[in-house]
Amino acid sequence: MNIAVVGAGPAGVFTADIITKQFSQIEFPVRVDLFERLPAPFGLVRYGVAPDHPRIKAIIDSLHNVLDRGDIRLVAGVEVGTDISVENLQDVYDAVVLTTGANADAPLPIPGIELPGSVGASKFVSWYDAHPDAPQHWTLDAEQVAVIGAGNVALDITRMLAKHAEDLWATDIPNHVYGILRDSKIADVHVFARRGPAEAQFSPTELRELHEVRDVDIIVDPHDMVFDRSSEELMKSSKQRRLVAETLVEWSKRDPSTFTASRRIHLHFMQAPVRLEGTTRVDGKCQGG
Structure with a gap:
């Protein structure tokens, strides 16, 4: 056969x-x-x-x-x-x-999503992994970046953007990617999750790895740490969800006066984008609901 x-x-x-x-x-x-x-x-x-x-x-x-x-x-x-x-x-x-799998991003049907400066996750991941179809050049000239999504791919992208390039040198990062990340002006990476902390699709290990990134503070708003009855039931039935929620709650209790790193990761919950603002490109304003 x-x-x-x-x-x-x-x-x-x-x-x-x-x-x-x-x-x-x-x-x-x-x-x-x-x-x-x-x-x-x-x-x-x-x-x-x-x-x-x-x-x-x-x-x-x-x-x-x-x-x-x-x-x-x-x-x-x-x-x-x-x-x-x-x-x-x-x-x-x-x-x-x-067995070809998924090779494209799910669409995000909001006004402004087509503006330059708005990029699907798969394209960015393909770039830093040197996929043969991806261009070698990438523009990272913004000081603040928004990552929309609450899964492990979002964490990978966030970590790659927030890390200092020299901390990636020991990995198999491609030379052209290293050079662009080295010259990046990014100071703040904001991760937006549509639902609450208990519903985030992060794995506990991936989430905790953010805390291991050198010279990066992780900022979680304590007001986002809201758990309704369905969230409580979810944490009871899933050890992974419980560990993720406990980690986020712990981070939300940190004293902001102790944040001294040159770069920051902000984790936002219960915020979904409804429109990207800009004319020729995304101008840094994102309206949410």
């Missing part, structure tokens, strides 16, 4: 792995070809994880082990839909499995 798996990210590699192992158990011959548009495999593990997260990028080692076995053939640099169609694959293979 011949099977084509489209997409060589973690989902594609592990799908190919499961297929080959399942058929080997019943001693049925199978050939799996793994198609990838980019010249290198591993998808978002390679191009979607911040360079200062080596323990997450270590997943690549296990993916390498799967491909190094020799029973899965990688066909890189071939775009299904352009270089070859799904119909062509169906003519040649007994089965075609699509």
Whole structure:
């Protein structure tokens, strides 16, 4: 049996792995070809994880082990839909499995979102991970940046913007990214979450890593630490939500007079943007509700 798996990210590699192992158990011959548009495999593990997260990028080692076995053939640099169609694959293979994942940002339908200076997270992450499709140049000339969202990607972006570039030098950060971050004028990064602290999708580990960033103060407004009945129930049922909420409450109790760092991360809750202001570009005014 011949099977084509489209997409060589973690989902594609592990799908190919499961297929080959399942058929080997019943001693049925199978050939799996793994198609990838980019010249290198591993998808978002390679191009979607911040360079200062080596323990997450270590997943690549296990993916390498799967491909190094020799029973899965990688066909890189071939775009299904352009270089070859799904119909062509169906003519040649007994089965075609699509594991291409999400490669675009969810839209944020508010006025002004299209202004220069407003950028989707996937584009920024692709830039600092040197994705082949991303431009090498990026303009970081603002002193304040708003990050909209309350998940781990938002934390990755926030940490990359707030860190001093020299603290990234020991990672595998690309040279052109290092140079632009080194010259960045950013002093404040504001993270906006639509819901409350108990509903934030941060993982406790990722959130606590913010506190480890050198010369950065984390500012949480104590007035944002509001927990209604549904929040209380959520924290009772989820240890992760409880740990996140406890960390945020702890940070909100800090004395502002102790903040002395040259850069700051502000975590805002129960604030959703309704409009970005500006004419030729975002001018730093964001109206929320």
